[in-house]
Amino acid sequence: MRISYLGFVLLIWFPGALHGQSAPQSCSAPSLDGGFFAPKQETYPHGAQLAYTCGTGRKATVKGLWATSTCQNGKWSHEPQCIDEKACIPPTIPHAKYTENSNGWYENGHIIRITCDKGYHDKNQDATAECINGTWSSVPVCEKSLQACGAPPKIPHTVIINQEYQDVFAADSEVKYECEDGYTVEGADTTKTIICIAGNWTTGPSCSIDAAGK
Structure with a gap:
């Protein structure tokens, strides 16, 4: 009886010993307003990939005619969305930072202010970019400053x-x-x-x- 009782106590304190780590969670089908996705399922297992496209006057929040998103433990790698074709997706500006919208895109007419990383400066001295009809105008280019240094030298010992x-x-x-x-x-x-x-x-x-x- 003591051995059985001890086993019961161990099960209470160490339930993970029997079940191990929790299994990855599946994803629910996204709510895609103005678009189409495939394959169509109610749920998708961890690691499954979903392809989607948007209808006339709309576009995805990532580049490409068909965008893809992957189920990663209960969440999509990016939330599938179809936005107005005049809106802008985040620009790629090497060696720079700017305020990112929580919804992952910017409305037509939105202006962002770019700050170059330390050691870099704005080549064209234009620290802003405006979303105009789906594209960014005058995106700054951050290049290495002449006063900056490369990687420090390797010195023996x-x-x-x-x-x-x-x-x-x-x-x-x-x-x-x-x-x-x-x-x-x-x-x-x-x-x-x-x-x-x-x-x-x-x-x-x-x-x-x-x-x-x-």
Whole structure:
């Protein structure tokens, strides 16, 4: 009886031991106003792909005559929608940020303000774009600033600390190096900071074997 009772307690505390992780959820058929989708089903299993198109005067919120969306654990990878053909879908602007609408598209006449990433500047000095009859006007181009620096140099026997990887660094950016174990810079020092100045990095550390550690 004690063994049976213990097994009952374990089932209460560890129900996942029998069932494992919960199975991925299916998706309900989307409500697509002004469009058509295939295959037509009431529900779609996880991983299923749905193709859809829109009628006259309407278009999908992604590029292409036939758009696709995938069921991912109970949600579509993007919500299938048909919008007015004069509306705009989000523009693709490398190295830039702008305010995104929660519904995934912009009405005709909407103006967005673009901000280039650090280390980049607006080539045409036009920080806005307007949705006009389904297309964006004067989309800014963000290019690398002449004052910015590329990736910091690789220096033997060093590692870069507290810095995520990036290709471009804005002017005045700082990167800190640390010597590997057993190496030092200028005596007992083990770290050194370099700075991006006018498109170039200042001189990095030269790590040599720590004489005291021999």
